[in-house]
Amino acid sequence: MGQPKNPYQPVKAVIENIIDETPGIKTFVIKPEEAFGFHCGQFAELTVPGVGEGPFAMSSPCHKPEMLEFTIQNVGYMTQRLHKMKKGDVVGVRGPYGNGFPLEKYYGKEVVLLIGGVGFPPARALLYSLLHEKDKFKRLLMCYGARTPQDVVYKYQIEDFRKQIELHMTVDKADESWKETEGVVTVLLDKVNFDLKNAVSVVIGPPIMMKFGTLKLLEKGFKPRDIFLSMERKMYCGIGQCRHCMIDHLFICKDGPVFTYQELKDFPDIWE
Amino acid sequence: MAERYFIGKVQWSTLLGGWMEKYQILAPQKHEGGLFLEPVSMENLSTIVYDAARAVQPLKAFLFPALEEVTGEKAEPEKPWLFLGIKACGLSALPILDQAYGGEFADPHYQKRRQESLIVSSDCSQPWETCFCTLIGGKPYPSEGFDLNLSKVWDGFIVEAGSARGKALLEGHDEVLKEVVKEEAEALDKMRKETVSKIEKQNKEYRLPADLQKLMAGSWESDVWKVHSETCVECGACNHACPTCHCYFLDDVTRKEFVKLRGWDACQYSGYAVTAGGGTPRPHLYERFRNRYFCKIKYLFENYNRLGCTGCGRCIEGCQGRIDMRAALNDLTK
Numbered sequence: 001m002g003q004p005k006n007p008y009q010p011v012k013a014v015i016e017n018i019i020d021e022t023p024g025i026k027t028f029v030i031k032p033e034e035a036f037g038f039h040c041g042q043f044a045e046l047t048v049p050g051v052g053e054g055p056f057a058m059s060s061p062c063h064k065p066e067m068l069e070f071t072i073q074n075v076g077y078m079t080q081r082l083h084k085m086k087k088g089d090v091v092g093v094r095g096p097y098g099n100g101f102p103l104e105k106y107y108g109k110e111v112v113l114l115i116g117g118v119g120f121p122p123a124r125a126l127l128y129s130l131l132h133e134k135d136k137f138k139r140l141l142m143c144y145g146a147r148t149p150q151d152v153v154y155k156y157q158i159e160d161f162r163k164q165i166e167l168h169m170t171v172d173k174a175d176e177s178w179k180e181t182e183g184v185v186t187v188l189l190d191k192v193n194f195d196l197k198n199a200v201s202v203v204i205g206p207p208i209m210m211k212f213g214t215l216k217l218l219e220k221g222f223k224p225r226d227i228f229l230s231m232e233r234k235m236y237c238g239i240g241q242c243r244h245c246m247i248d249h250l251f252i253c254k255d256g257p258v259f260t261y262q263e264l265k266d267f268p269d270i271w272e
Numbered sequence: 273m274a275e276r277y278f279i280g281k282v283q284w285s286t287l288l289g290g291w292m293e294k295y296q297i298l299a300p301q302k303h304e305g306g307l308f309l310e311p312v313s314m315e316n317l318s319t320i321v322y323d324a325a326r327a328v329q330p331l332k333a334f335l336f337p338a339l340e341e342v343t344g345e346k347a348e349p350e351k352p353w354l355f356l357g358i359k360a361c362g363l364s365a366l367p368i369l370d371q372a373y374g375g376e377f378a379d380p381h382y383q384k385r386r387q388e389s390l391i392v393s394s395d396c397s398q399p400w401e402t403c404f405c406t407l408i409g410g411k412p413y414p415s416e417g418f419d420l421n422l423s424k425v426w427d428g429f430i431v432e433a434g435s436a437r438g439k440a441l442l443e444g445h446d447e448v449l450k451e452v453v454k455e456e457a458e459a460l461d462k463m464r465k466e467t468v469s470k471i472e473k474q475n476k477e478y479r480l481p482a483d484l485q486k487l488m489a490g491s492w493e494s495d496v497w498k499v500h501s502e503t504c505v506e507c508g509a510c511n512h513a514c515p516t517c518h519c520y521f522l523d524d525v526t527r528k529e530f531v532k533l534r535g536w537d538a539c540q541y542s543g544y545a546v547t548a549g550g551g552t553p554r555p556h557l558y559e560r561f562r563n564r565y566f567c568k569i570k571y572l573f574e575n576y577n578r579l580g581c582t583g584c585g586r587c588i589e590g591c592q593g594r595i596d597m598r599a600a601l602n603d604l605t606k
Binding site for chain 2: 248
């Protein structure tokens with residue numbers, strides 16, 4: 001037996017590539033010094049050395065663990081510094097943490113992804129996994145909403161995804177270039193039908209979108225146990241110690257981040 | 273019957289002097305403002321306050337210091353600690369910290385200190401006004417979680433071994449360890465009963481149900497949170513003084529690459545749960561105030577099967593706003 005692993009120590013990782021997704025969102029492709037096997041829906045603590053750390057879901061395929069991708073919005077102190085980093089710079093990574101999506105529970109079913117804004121990155125990891133064993137699912141459908149056409153991430157992959165799944169898109173505020181729906185993401189649910197007896201839904205996005213998305217799915221007839229939510233809150237440790245991410249007695253980092261609505265619905269203030 | 277002996281005070285001090293070589297002994301010393309756990313040397317050996325009440329510092333202050341570097345190799349600590357005079361309300365916090373810092377992602381720093389240190393607890397006999405262990409199902413004397421426990425009886429102690437390491441401490445000292453005679457055992461029982469009565473008496477205006485979880489279940493919307501948080505200045509003293517509170521932040525504040533500091537955080541701070549985007553589940557003071565009570569009584573209990581309150585009264589003692597947890601909980605019953 002060696003020394004027990006220090007759970008606070010990040011592994012170094014080189015930034016291999018940076019993709020500009022939108023004016024405020026970049027995808028960082030990093031290569032960790034050590035193997036980083038993960039399951040889709042899990043997340044990692046990403047360190048900007050000497051600056052800080054934050055939790056982000058991997059957006060790359062989990063069956064290709066040698067290279068990790070994170071799609072990150074420039075929104076706070078740490079992400080602002082991250083956005084200034086360049087190819088070849090070194091970041092740190094701890095993880096993977098959390099439970100991930102229970103894919104086996106989706107086998108044989110219609111899988112409906114309801115995704116808002118930068119909820120797409122964890123959803124993309126899920127999509128890759130679903131497509132990796134596509135035959136096991138009855139139907140794959142994704143409803144994606146962004147604020148404006150400029151805010152759509154992975155534009156260069158949209159057509160490819162559209163060939164493999166049913167993809168519906170909307171923006172809150174369209175411009176002349178936009179050929180698809182205008183309106184909040186929940187309006188897309190009115191355009192499609194599901195076999196409710198045999199469907200599950202996955203909701204990922206900003207809190208307000210997750211709230212109204214879930215309410216809409218309930219209205220459509222989805223059962224609370226069939227609605228899977230990838231939750232987010234302030235987080236430091238990622239390992240069930242620091243208690244910042246709690247919803248009631250549940251650790252988003254350790255018991256989640258993926259919960260069914262059934263598991264959370266009786267707790268107050270889950271959407272805040 | 274547990275393994276216990278009577279030992280005279282002078283003989284005990286001699287034993288203690290012998291352990292100093294191997295352990296850094298920390299014991300309560302009286303100063304203005306209370307009892308403080310301090311390093312023991314031959315100079316202050318005679319002024320250790322064994323019985324009395326709990327010290328100002330909770331044990332977490334040593335096992336999980338307020339600010340420390342958690343990455344990289346750590347300098348080996350001098351000597352393992354031997355904590356003296358820890359009270360039952362301090363011991364009962366440890367199973368929570370042990371579980372929180374154990375398991376799959378165990379904190380190697382906490383674990384090392386915890387495993388290497390020894391705890392020689394003692395009975396409480398002069399509770400502070402803020403003490404309320406009996407109100408929430410505790411006792412002012414330890415029954416588990418110690419290596420040795422000392423109960424002051426006449427001019428000596430009844431010493432009880434609570435672990436193999438505790439027994440080992442006593443090995444080879446048969447000549448000073450006497451059989452506990454009936455009168456000593458009776459004096460111990462009497463002292464314990466008297467302390468229980470003292471604590472019950474000073475808390476007689478409060479009545480709490482045995483099932484505190486049930487009390488909390490119906491209290492989310494109660495006015496108690498707003499009323500009792502009126503004088504809160506969000507200093508976080510209740511969190512920091514609490515023996516079971518263990519929330520922390522991690523930061524690269526040294527600005528050195530890959531060096532992380534861990535520091536105590538407090539759920540009473542307005543920025544505690546604020547995300548980079550500015551959202552927080554508890555924007556109002558009363559919500560943060562309520563969170564502490566729910567964490568103590570419901571969340572920690574569900575996580576670690578232990579009440580997060582040991583009745584030590586440190587949160588009451590440390591509060592600038594004179595907020596009293598007993599009164600707040602009591603008002604929930606009305």
